[in-house]
Amino acid sequence: MIGSVFWTGRDNSAQFSERRTFKMTNDHIDTEGFRANVGIILSNDEGKVLLAGRVGSKGWQFPQGGMLRGESAEEAMFRELHEEVGLTEVDVEVLGATDDWIRYRLPDRFVRRDRKPLCIGQKQRWFLLRLVGPESQLRFDRSDTPEFDRWRWVEFWRPVNEVIYFKRRVYARALHELGPHLYPGGLPPRPRWWPKRWRAVFQKDIEHAEMARVQSESEGFHNRQDDNS
Numbered sequence: 676m677i678g679s680v681f682w683t684g685r686d687n688s689a690q691f692s693e694r695r696t697f698k699m700t701n702d703h704i705d706t707e708g709f710r711a712n713v714g715i716i717l718s719n720d721e722g723k724v725l726l727a728g729r730v731g732s733k734g735w736q737f738p739q740g741g742m743l744r745g746e747s748a749e750e751a752m753f754r755e756l757h758e759e760v761g762l763t764e765v766d767v768e769v770l771g772a773t774d775d776w777i778r779y780r781l782p783d784r785f786v787r788r789d790r791k792p793l794c795i796g797q798k799q800r801w802f803l804l805r806l807v808g809p810e811s812q813l814r815f816d817r818s819d820t821p822e823f824d825r826w827r828w829v830e831f832w833r834p835v836n837e838v839i840y841f842k843r844r845v846y847a848r849a850l851h852e853l854g855p856h857l858y859p860g861g862l863p864p865r866p867r868w869w870p871k872r873w874r875a876v877f878q879k880d881i882e883h884a885e886m887a888r889v890q891s892e893s894e895g896f897h898n899r900q901d902d903n904s
Contacts, residue, residue: 766808
């Protein structure tokens with residue numbers, strides 16, 4: 676089923692602005708040119724995840740958006756959740772978040788070199804949510820320029836295939852890291868239709884991320900030992 680909702684009903688949005696009042700100049704772009712961003716994986720009781728269709732195109736993706744200066748990742752997530760798909764804190768349960776930034780670079784043709792500061796890619800903190808409110812709360816008219824105009828529930832790994840090519844590795848890594856919160860007994864098997872090249876690249880990314888996590892934990896342990904000595 677594909678939903679397409681610009682509807683008014685039960686409204687929990689009094690605390691939110693109906694319009695996106697911040698400009699792009701308030702986005703946080705670090706010294707390396709990566710824009711701080713949050714990604715949202717919204718799940719339902721069946722373990723499926725929500726894909727949203729971009730306005731005026733055939734593209735599908737998870738909701739996401741830039742963090743503003745002075746804004747925490749969680750604050751940005753709830754703001755984007757409301758602006759992009761109309762939900763508020765009471766409509767969802769937060770199941771988990773990625774431990775660190777997941778980065779991707781934009782292909783050269785997407786880099787706007789006439790803008791300052793220059794943005795060459797995104798660094799993202801991902802959140803896994805479960806919808807606890809009614810689906811009727813999903814709506815796309817919470818900003819002057821809606822990102823999406825339709826949505827649908829899909830199987831867990833399906834978004835990796837649906838998203839634009841340069842985000843696939845990020846999606847695979849975010850789903851792998853957060854999936855155990857949704858499937859504590861083990862993640863669904865990776866699709867057989869994934870090309871071997873995808874499997875090899877995704878596995879390498881996951882192994883590198885795990886090595887970085889172990890190294891970070893080890894350094895933190897040694898630092899604590901030094902503090903106590």
